[in-house]
Amino acid sequence: MSSDLxxxxxxxxxxxxxxxxxxxxxxxxxxxxxxxxxxAVLSPYFLSFSNLLNILLATSTIGILAIAATFVIGxxxxxxxxxxxxxxxxxxxxxxxxxxxxxxxLGVFACILAGGIAGYINGQLVTRAFVPAxxxxxxxxxxxxxxxxxxxxxxxxxxxxxxxxxxxxGRPFGIPMPVIIFIATAFIAHCVLAYTRFxxxxxxxxxxxxxxxxAGIRVERQRRILYTLSGALAGLAGLLFSARINSGDPTAGxxxxxxxxxxxxxxxxxxFGGRGSILxxxxxxxxxxxxxxxxxxxxxxxxxxxxxxxxxLILAVFIDQYQVRKESRV
Amino acid sequence: xxxxxxEGIRKSFGAIDVLHGVDLSVEAGEVVGLVGDNGAGKSxxxxxxxxxxxxDAGSITFDGRGILDLDxxxxxxxxxxxxxxxxxxxxxxDVSSNIFLGREPTRKLFxxxxxxxxxxMDRQAAQMIERLNAHLPSINRSVGSFSGGQQQTVAIxxxxxxxxxxxxxxxxTAALAVREVQxxxxxxxxxxxxxxxxxxxxxxxxxxxxxxxxxxxLRHGRAExxxxxxxxxxxxxxxxxxxxxxxxxxxxxxxxx
Amino acid sequence: MIGKMLRMSLVxxxxxxxxVLGAQAQDGQYGVLMKTLSNPFWGAMGQGxxxxxxxxxxxxxxxxxxxxxxxxxxxxxxxxxxxRQPVAMITAAINSTNxxxxxxxxxxxxxxxxxxxxNLDQAILDKEGIEITFRIGSDNVAAGAxxxxxxxxxxxxxxxxxxxxxxxxxxxxxxxxxxEGFAEKLAELAPGLEIVASLPGDxxxxxxxxxxNDIMTRNPDLVAIFAANDGMALGAVEAAxxxxxxxxxxxxxxxxxxxAVKSIKDGRLNASVAQLxxxxxxxxxxxxxxxxxxxxxxxxxxxxxxxxxxxxLDDGSEPLLEYVK
Numbered sequence: 075m076s077s078d079l080x081x082x083x084x085x086x087x088x089x090x091x092x093x094x095x096x097x098x099x100x101x102x103x104x105x106x107x108x109x110x111x112x113x114a115v116l117s118p119y120f121l122s123f124s125n126l127l128n129i130l131l132a133t134s135t136i137g138i139l140a141i142a143a144t145f146v147i148g149x150x151x152x153x154x155x156x157x158x159x160x161x162x163x164x165x166x167x168x169x170x171x172x173x174x175x176x177x178x179x180l181g182v183f184a185c186i187l188a189g190g191i192a193g194y195i196n197g198q199l200v201t202r203a204f205v206p207a208x209x210x211x212x213x214x215x216x217x218x219x220x221x222x223x224x225x226x227x228x229x230x231x232x233x234x235x236x237x238x239x240x241x242x243x244g245r246p247f248g249i250p251m252p253v254i255i256f257i258a259t260a261f262i263a264h265c266v267l268a269y270t271r272f273x274x275x276x277x278x279x280x281x282x283x284x285x286x287x288x289a290g291i292r293v294e295r296q297r298r299i300l301y302t303l304s305g306a307l308a309g310l311a312g313l314l315f316s317a318r319i320n321s322g323d324p325t326a327g328x329x330x331x332x333x334x335x336x337x338x339x340x341x342x343x344x345x346f347g348g349r350g351s352i353l354x355x356x357x358x359x360x361x362x363x364x365x366x367x368x369x370x371x372x373x374x375x376x377x378x379x380x381x382x383x384x385x386x387l388i389l390a391v392f393i394d395q396y397q398v399r400k401e402s403r404v
Numbered sequence: 405x406x407x408x409x410x411e412g413i414r415k416s417f418g419a420i421d422v423l424h425g426v427d428l429s430v431e432a433g434e435v436v437g438l439v440g441d442n443g444a445g446k447s448x449x450x451x452x453x454x455x456x457x458x459x460d461a462g463s464i465t466f467d468g469r470g471i472l473d474l475d476x477x478x479x480x481x482x483x484x485x486x487x488x489x490x491x492x493x494x495x496x497x498d499v500s501s502n503i504f505l506g507r508e509p510t511r512k513l514f515x516x517x518x519x520x521x522x523x524x525m526d527r528q529a530a531q532m533i534e535r536l537n538a539h540l541p542s543i544n545r546s547v548g549s550f551s552g553g554q555q556q557t558v559a560i561x562x563x564x565x566x567x568x569x570x571x572x573x574x575x576x577t578a579a580l581a582v583r584e585v586q587x588x589x590x591x592x593x594x595x596x597x598x599x600x601x602x603x604x605x606x607x608x609x610x611x612x613x614x615x616x617x618x619x620x621x622l623r624h625g626r627a628e629x630x631x632x633x634x635x636x637x638x639x640x641x642x643x644x645x646x647x648x649x650x651x652x653x654x655x656x657x658x659x660x661x
Numbered sequence: 662m663i664g665k666m667l668r669m670s671l672v673x674x675x676x677x678x679x680x681v682l683g684a685q686a687q688d689g690q691y692g693v694l695m696k697t698l699s700n701p702f703w704g705a706m707g708q709g710x711x712x713x714x715x716x717x718x719x720x721x722x723x724x725x726x727x728x729x730x731x732x733x734x735x736x737x738x739x740x741x742x743x744x745r746q747p748v749a750m751i752t753a754a755i756n757s758t759n760x761x762x763x764x765x766x767x768x769x770x771x772x773x774x775x776x777x778x779x780n781l782d783q784a785i786l787d788k789e790g791i792e793i794t795f796r797i798g799s800d801n802v803a804a805g806a807x808x809x810x811x812x813x814x815x816x817x818x819x820x821x822x823x824x825x826x827x828x829x830x831x832x833x834x835x836x837x838x839x840x841e842g843f844a845e846k847l848a849e850l851a852p853g854l855e856i857v858a859s860l861p862g863d864x865x866x867x868x869x870x871x872x873x874n875d876i877m878t879r880n881p882d883l884v885a886i887f888a889a890n891d892g893m894a895l896g897a898v899e900a901a902x903x904x905x906x907x908x909x910x911x912x913x914x915x916x917x918x919x920x921a922v923k924s925i926k927d928g929r930l931n932a933s934v935a936q937l938x939x940x941x942x943x944x945x946x947x948x949x950x951x952x953x954x955x956x957x958x959x960x961x962x963x964x965x966x967x968x969x970x971x972x973x974l975d976d977g978s979e980p981l982l983e984y985v986k
Contacts, residue, residue, distance in 0.1 A: 119744040128744065132737035228832030228861075230758045232785050243762060269519045271508045274497075278505050281494035287456060288492040289506035290477025315733055320789070321758040324832055328730050348496040366734075370741040373722040375698070376734075380727055 099342040101393045102357045105386070109361060113368030120371055127250060133363035134256035135160070135311045135327070137356060139334035140341075141263045142307035144355045145300055147338055148267070150280035150347030152207045153304045155196060155214035156311075157330030161323065162218040163189040163312030168231035168322025171238055178237030185313035186306050192218055193305015197298035215331070222324040231322040242317020252314040259310065264352035276300060280347020336383065337362055340390040361386060407432040407601050408453070408484075408570055413462035415448055422448045424625040425462065430570065433599040435592060437612035437633070440622035441645055446605050447489070449622065450572050454486045455479045467569065477506060483569035487576055491559040495548030499540060500529035502547055503562045532561045536591070553584045560591065571595060572603045577611055589615050609641055621645055691721035691949060692747035694739055695777075696729040696755055701918045702890075702938050703729075703753070706778070709942025710751070716943075717950045722747075729864075730830070732759035739763035749773040749794070749949045757782040757834060764791050773952060777945055778938075780834060794952050797945045797962040799936040801835050804966045805842025807934045808887050808913045811968050813850040815911055815931070821853035822884030825876045827862040827869050827897065829889040836864070836889040839915055843887045854885065862893040869893035873900035885911040891921035891933050898929050917969050917985050925971055935967045937984040 113120045139156045146153045166188035171181030192214060199210040244251040267273035275296055279286040287293050308327075316322050341358025343350035362383055369379045408430040415423040422445045430436050440446050451457040453464060455476035464471050471479055493502050504525045510518035530543055538557040540550065547558050556576065563571050573592075577585040585608075592602050592615050606612050612619060613633060621629040621644040629644040693710050695703050707723055714721045724742060726734045732755045740763050742750065750767050754760045757780060764774050768791055776796035786793060813820070826843060829836020840859060847854055857880050862869040869888055873896070877883055886901070888894035894914025901907045907929065914921050917935020924930035941964045952958045967973075967981045974982075 122744065125741070125744045128737075128740045131740065135733060223831050226832070229834075230756055230832070232758055232782075233788065265517075265519075269522075271510065271518070271520055274501060274508060274520060275506070278494040278497060278501070281496045282492065284488075284490070285492040285494045285502075285505065287476065288454070288486065288488060290475065290480045291506050292475065292477070319732075319736065319758045319761050321761075323732055323756060323759060325730050325756070326732055328728075328732075344496070348494065366737070367741055370724060370738050371744060373724055376725055376727045376738075377699075 099354055102341055102354060106357050106361050109364050113364060117371040120368060129363045129367045130253040131250050133359050134252040135315050136330060136333050136337060137256050137359040138259055138307050138311040139330055140337035140355045140359045141260060141352055142304040143334045143338040144343050144350045144352055145276060146304045147343050148280050148347055148350035149276045149300050152211060154211040154331050155218055156308045156334050157327035158215045158218035159189050159192045159305050159308040160312040160327035160330060162222040163309035164316035164326050165222040165226045165322040165324050167313055168234060168316055169225050171235050172231050172233055178235040181238050182313060186309040189309020190302050190306035193302040197301030201294040201297050226322060226324040234320050238317050239320060242314055252318060255314060260352055260356050267352050277348055336387050340387055342394060405432050409465045411463045413452055414460045415452055415457060416460060422625055426627050428620060428627055430601050430603060432601055433596055435596050435602045435616045437616035437619040438603055438605045438622060439612060439619060439645055444622040445625045446622055447574055450486060450574060454484055485563035485568040486572040487559050487563050489574040491555055493547050493555055493559060496546050498546055499543045499558055500525035502558050503529045503565050532565050536561060552579050568600060570601045574605045577608055609638055623647055689720060690747045691719055692742045692750045693721055693723040694742060694752040695725040696753050698725045702916055706938035706942040709939035710946055713943035713946030717946055719950060729755060732756060736760055736763055743767055747772060748953060751775040751777050751945050753777040754780040757785055761789055765789060775945060775949055795948060795958050795960050795962055798941055799966050800963045801838035802842035804915050804934045805839040806846035807966060807968050809843045809846035809850060811932050812885050812911055812913060818851050819853060820851055823857040823880040823882050824854050825883060825886045826856055826859040827872055827888040827893045828859060830863045831861045839889045864890055864892060866892045866896035869896035870900040873897040877904055883910055887913050889915055891916040891918045894930055895920055895924055898924060925969055926974055928971060932968055932970045935969045935985050937964055940964050940984045
C-alpha cells in the first residue's frame, strides 16, 4: 500500500500498470517514441509512409527471429543457431523450388520444415542428450551454415517461382508481404505467449524449472516444442528473405542470432528466463530498426551504428535492472 | 479407508541406494509425521509419491489405483499435492500464476482458441488467500518480492486450491517465526477436520508430536518404526531416529532439533 | 528519472537538429553503396569516389555495411538510400541477388544504377528486367590470368610441379573468377604445372597460412601458390618462410594493397596483380556524370590491372603505379 507513495513521478502507478498489462516495459516504449521523434527532426525523409514501411520491412526478418529468441530465452534456454538456420532454410526452399522444380507451396513448406527439423534436433539434444543449450545451438550454428553452403555449392540459388516471390515482393494494399506476415506472426506469438497455457508454462519454466516440474508441466516436451518452434520461425524468416531477393543465399542471416537476442533483451526479456513479451520484443526490434534507418538516412557510417546499438542494449538493460531493483525494495 | 499405500519402494541414484524397500500407508483424513535423520530418504520418498522421481521397484496405490506410471501432473489431478521445502515457486510470476501453474483455467475465444482466464485466476487466488486468513501486499506482484512467510502462503494456497486428498509438507515450519509456525499447525488440523490427509516432514519433533496421528520413522532408507502418536513420546521417537538405545546421541539430536 | 530522460532527449534533439539542418541534402545527389569500408581495397575505392566527385563537382553520399557478408543489411541500407531520391545509385552489391528488389525500385524511380566492381550477374538482371547504366571494375578473370602469366614467365612453360590455389570466401563470385582465370590460363600456358588443391581461404590470412602448411606437408614439391587476395597471399608467405621454403615457392596475390607492396619490396611476396580500386571509384563517378549529361557510356568498363613485382616497383616508370595506394 505504501508503494503508491513511494513512486512519485510523471507516471502514476495506475498508468504504469495499464501499460504493463500489455506486457511491455514503459521505458522501452518511451525510448522508441523519443528516438523516432529525434530522427523525424533530424531527417526530412524519416516520417514518410514509404520510409516507415522501409523500417518495418527491414525489421521483418530480425523481428521474426527475435520472436523465436523471446520464446526460447523466456523458457531459460538459448538458441544461437537462429541466423544459420534462417540461411539454411532459405537455401533448402530455393533448392526444392528451383533445382528440384517442385511447386511453390512445397518450396514454402520446405523452408519452414527445414527450420523446424533443425530446431527439433536442437530440442532433442538439449532434453535427451543433456548437452547444454549453448553448446548444442552453437554446434547447430556451424552445422546449418555449412550445410547451406554445401547444398547451394556456395552460390546463391536464383529464380524462385511466382508464389514464393509474392511472399517477399507482393504488395497488397501497398504494404509489402513480409511486413504483413511479420505483423501477423507477432500478433499470434503475442497471444500465445501472454494468454495461453503454453505461453505461461514457457515463462514459468524459465523462471524455475523445478517449480514447473512440480506443477506437472512436462518440462522436456515443452522445451522440445520451443526449440522446434524457434527453428520453424527461423525458417519463416529465411523464406521471407529469400523471396525478397528471389534467391536462396547461403550467407543470409549471418550473425542475426545476436541481433535477435539483442532485440528481445531490449524489449525486456530476462536473459535468464522467466520474463518476456512479444510486444516488448517488437518494440526492441523497432528501436533497433529506427536507429539503423535513421542513421542510414543521415548517412552515418555503419561503424557508429554498431556502437549506437551496443549502447542502447546496455542502457535498456540498465534501466530494466534499475526498475526491478526499485520494485523489489518497496 | 486406506488412501495411500506404498509397498517395497526402492530408489537409487547411480551407485547410491537411497530407499531400500519402504512400506507406508496413510488413511484418509489422517495426519502422519515422517521423521528421520538427514539423508534418511524422506524427501526422496515423497518425490516418488508425487512422481518427480520414478521408483525403481515397489508399488504405490492411491485411492485404490496404481499410480506408478502416472506423471506428476496426472498424480496432482488425482489429488496429491506437495509443498516443497524450497517452495518451488516461479519467483517472477504473480500470485495467481503460481497457484494455477499447470492447471490454468481457460475459456474459448471465438469458441476456438483456449485463452487462459486470468481474471478468474486472480479472483479465485484472492479468495483462497482470504480463506487462509493470510495477507499479501498485492496479488499482482511477483512472488519473488514477498517475504519468506508470504511465499509460503502462496505455496500453501497452491496446494489447497484444487481440493486435494493428500497434502505432503516438507519442512513447512523450518523458516518461519513462532507465530507463523502456529498458524501452519492450525492449518494442518483444519485440513484433517475437512478429511484431507497430511504427511508432515519435520525436524521439529514437538510440532510433529502435537499435530500428528501417527509417526513413521525413516532410517537408512527403510521404515524403521511406525508409532501411534498417542502412545509414544519424544525420547522414543528420538531413539528410533538415531537407531536403538543410544541415548547420548539421542539427547544431542534433540538439542539440535 | 523519466522526466530527466525526456528533458535530456529534447535538448539533444534541438542541438542535433541545428547542426544537421545546415547540411541537408538537395537534389542531384549520387548515392554510393559500398560493401564495407573496413578493408583497404574498399577504402581506396571510396577515396577514388570522393576525389572523382570533388573534381567533377557533384554532390554524393557514401554508405556501407558492417561487413562484406551483411547481405540483408545492405539491402536495407539500399532501400533507405532511395528515400533520399538520388539521381544515380553506384552500388557494390555483396552478392549477385541481394540488392535486386532495391535496384528494381530505383529503376522505377528513374534512378540510374551502376554496378561497381562487377558483382551483378547480367543473366539475372535480364530476367529481373533491370537495366544498369554500366558496370565498372577490374576484370577478375583477367587478373587471375595475369597471375598465371607471371608464374609461367618465372618458371617457364616446361616447368612441372604442384601448385596451390587459395580461393576467397566460399560462394563469393570475385574470388571464384580470379581462381578460374588463373587455373584456365595456367593449364593453357604450362600444362606441367598441376593444381593439386584449390581451397577456400575465406579471405582470411590465418586460414590461408594453415592451408599452406597442410598442402606443403602433403606436397613437398610445391612450386607455386596463387591466392585470390593479398591478405591470404601474405599468410601463405609467412607459412612458407616459417617452413624454410620461402625461396622455393613462387607466391602471387591479387589486389596490390600496401602490405603486399611492402612485402614485395622486401623480396618476400613475389607478385601481386594490382587492382586499381582508386581508379575504379574515380572513373565510376566520372562516367555517371557523362551518362547523366546524355553522353554515350560503354556498358562495360574494365579498369586495367597491373602485375606488381620488385622490378616494376623499383623501376617506378609504370604510369598506373600512381593509382596503387
